[in-house]
Amino acid sequence: MVLSLCASLSLLLVAAQAAQGEARSLASIRGVVEVRLDLPPKAPRPSVNEIGAPARHDVPDRRRSVVYFETAPQGAFEDHERPRAALDQKNESFVPYVLPVISGTTVDFPNRDRTFHNVFSLSKAQPFDLGRYAAGRFKSVRFDHAGVVRVFCDIHSHMNAFILVFAHRFFAATDASGTFRIDNVPPGTYNLAVWTDGRVRAVRAVRVGDEGGIVTQDFVVE
Amino acid sequence: MHSAGRTVRRLGWGLAACMFGLAARAEEPAIPPDDGMKLLVGGDVSGTLAPEDRGFFNDVDYQRNALRLFRASLLAELRGGSHVALLGELRSENLDAPRAYALYLRVRPLPRRAFDVQIGRIPPVFGAFARRRYGQDNPLIGTPLGYQYLTTVRPDAVPGNADEMLAQRGGGWLTRYSVGSAANDAGLPVVESMRWDTGIEVRVGKTPIEWSVAVTQGSLGNPRLSDDNDGKQISTRLAWHFVPGLKVGGSFARGQYLDDAVRRLLNPPAPFRQQAFGLDVEYSWARFVVRGEAIVSDWQIPAIDGPLAVAAVFLEGRYRAAPGLQVAARVDRLDFGRITGSGGSQTWDAPLMRIEAALGYALRRQVQLKAAYQHNWRDGGFVHSQGLVAGQILVWF
Numbered sequence: 001m002v003l004s005l006c007a008s009l010s011l012l013l014v015a016a017q018a019a020q021g022e023a024r025s026l027a028s029i030r031g032v033v034e035v036r037l038d039l040p041p042k043a044p045r046p047s048v049n050e051i052g053a054p055a056r057h058d059v060p061d062r063r064r065s066v067v068y069f070e071t072a073p074q075g076a077f078e079d080h081e082r083p084r085a086a087l088d089q090k091n092e093s094f095v096p097y098v099l100p101v102i103s104g105t106t107v108d109f110p111n112r113d114r115t116f117h118n119v120f121s122l123s124k125a126q127p128f129d130l131g132r133y134a135a136g137r138f139k140s141v142r143f144d145h146a147g148v149v150r151v152f153c154d155i156h157s158h159m160n161a162f163i164l165v166f167a168h169r170f171f172a173a174t175d176a177s178g179t180f181r182i183d184n185v186p187p188g189t190y191n192l193a194v195w196t197d198g199r200v201r202a203v204r205a206v207r208v209g210d211e212g213g214i215v216t217q218d219f220v221v222e
Numbered sequence: 223m224h225s226a227g228r229t230v231r232r233l234g235w236g237l238a239a240c241m242f243g244l245a246a247r248a249e250e251p252a253i254p255p256d257d258g259m260k261l262l263v264g265g266d267v268s269g270t271l272a273p274e275d276r277g278f279f280n281d282v283d284y285q286r287n288a289l290r291l292f293r294a295s296l297l298a299e300l301r302g303g304s305h306v307a308l309l310g311e312l313r314s315e316n317l318d319a320p321r322a323y324a325l326y327l328r329v330r331p332l333p334r335r336a337f338d339v340q341i342g343r344i345p346p347v348f349g350a351f352a353r354r355r356y357g358q359d360n361p362l363i364g365t366p367l368g369y370q371y372l373t374t375v376r377p378d379a380v381p382g383n384a385d386e387m388l389a390q391r392g393g394g395w396l397t398r399y400s401v402g403s404a405a406n407d408a409g410l411p412v413v414e415s416m417r418w419d420t421g422i423e424v425r426v427g428k429t430p431i432e433w434s435v436a437v438t439q440g441s442l443g444n445p446r447l448s449d450d451n452d453g454k455q456i457s458t459r460l461a462w463h464f465v466p467g468l469k470v471g472g473s474f475a476r477g478q479y480l481d482d483a484v485r486r487l488l489n490p491p492a493p494f495r496q497q498a499f500g501l502d503v504e505y506s507w508a509r510f511v512v513r514g515e516a517i518v519s520d521w522q523i524p525a526i527d528g529p530l531a532v533a534a535v536f537l538e539g540r541y542r543a544a545p546g547l548q549v550a551a552r553v554d555r556l557d558f559g560r561i562t563g564s565g566g567s568q569t570w571d572a573p574l575m576r577i578e579a580a581l582g583y584a585l586r587r588q589v590q591l592k593a594a595y596q597h598n599w600r601d602g603g604f605v606h607s608q609g610l611v612a613g614q615i616l617v618w619f
Binding site for chain 2: 043044045046047048049050051052053055114115116118120121122127128129131132133134135150152154
């Protein structure tokens with residue numbers, strides 16, 4: 001399923017409504033992703049070789065999802081914005097668990113812990129290894145290629161996160177209540193996909209009319 | 223006697239007060255405790271291949287060589303809330319029947335304080351390497367000499383005199399003495415890292431100061447499931463994390479190692495102990511990790527004047543050259559004290575030096591390939607020098 005997401009990210013289809021969209025109103029798509037899957041915290045490895053219990057750590061919220069367009073309007077790939085984003089390391093956990101970004105984004109990895117971390121990824125989309133660095137410092141990586149990047153810490157094997165790199169800007173992460181919102185959507189019909197915990201869980205066709213406004217599309221992931 | 227007893231009691235109360243003080247300071251981050259029952263399972267499978275080790279430089283006991291070994295380990299931790307956990311490791315080597323190499327109960331009386339008690343077959347307190355012997359924690363394939371190389375000291379047999387001891391120099395993989403067991407058998411390493419001892423240990427603190435103390439059945443070189451000499455070992459380690467990335471530890475251990483069956487043959491049947499001091503340092507920054515350990519130990523032995531002294535030192539470094547790719551190297555030395563036989567003074571076992579360099583590549587996060595070259599030099603035995611090329615595949619989950 002990760003491969004299918006990579007494929008869908010890299011083989012984005014261009015919608016046919018062409019340039020006439022410029023003359024029409026832009027819309028927002030919003031909704032709620034209700035995750036009914038049982039997603040318990042990923043268990044760390046047994047700490048058999050340690051004297052004493054390992055330090056407690058935060059548990060990532062695996063229910064956070066990303067909603068995105070499988071098909072994007074023409075011109076969506078021509079954005080030249082080069083934003084920044086951050087993936088924190090705090091209480092031996094990556095925050096957020098899933099970070100969607102547009103290609104060209106520079107992601108900072110600040111260490112807000114008391115211990116060293118060594119952030120790395122072996123993903124084909126963007127392999128990197130930041131080495132060890134202490135609290136209060138950060139290192140950065142620019143993500144230029146669309147795809148799924150799994151991020152780990154070499155020191156703490158229970159730490160992991162996802163960075164989803166999109167070739168366009170039509171995506172949003174859900175908040176703690178499952179709500180998402182994608183703004184400035186030109187009229188057209190799009191396939192809206194939901195990604196939760198490593199997989200595309202649902203795809204729905206959504207139509208945005210010429211009148212703009214707000215289009216609501218909810219999802220149930222089970 | 224009363225005065226000595228009072229001193230010991232005061233020392234005991236002093237230690238207890240220090241531990242209590244450390245525990246009181248060692249507060250964990252304010253994260254909600256996990257109160258449910260939980261079973262964690264993990265494992266390692268590794269296959270290591272090398273040409274024949276003619277000098278038995280990497281033997282870990284009579285039948286196994288660390289560079290020619292298939293190992294499968296199953297790790298489990300059953301957590302009963304924040305206070306109690308049962309931990310164990312079941313291991314099979316070269317497809318033998320699985321055995322429990324670790325099985326202990328961990329109790330944390332105060333969930334938000336770094337104060338733990340472990341009872342059973344427990345991880346060693348002494349030094350640092352023995353707790354990172356697992357494949358993914360060892361950037362090389364071989365094991366440091368002080369934690370693996372078999373000396374000519376045996377727990378079940380002793381030489382009748384110094385000449386008999388000197389005749390075995392460089393042959394620790396298979397020794398024979400005239401007192402005690404008449405069988406040919408392997409000697410003891412300075413610290414046995416492949417098997418764990420049985421007893422109770424306490425750890426207080428985590429950062430910046432961590433202190434652990436253990437009382438166990440065996441000795442550093444001969445951990446045991448059951449006691450064979452009515453003598454306990456006490457071992458302790460104090461670690462100080464000066465700054466993130468720099469950790470320094472000092473260790474001490476003292477325990478009886480000689481089997482009762484041999485002691486009963488001696489006159490007088492006195493206890494014979496192994497004693498060791500250790501210093502370990504780890505420094506890491508960016509893509510580098512540098513580790514070093516020094517161990518000074520000695521065994522008391524009958525029929526020979528003075529204890530058998532040994533010093534083990536190693537320094538290793540690892541550099542992560544690219545995502546998934548790492549290079550590592552270790553320099554290792556094992557030196558022995560001198561004893562006097564009829565032919566003059568000599569080291570009681572043959573000193574060794576080892577260098578090893580390795581390249582590691584992670585095919586996936588949990589699948590790693592390693593290739594290493596190891597060269598050993600020994601000032602004795604029937605093979606004085608040997609180079610070995612080794613390969614290893616390691617899978618963990």
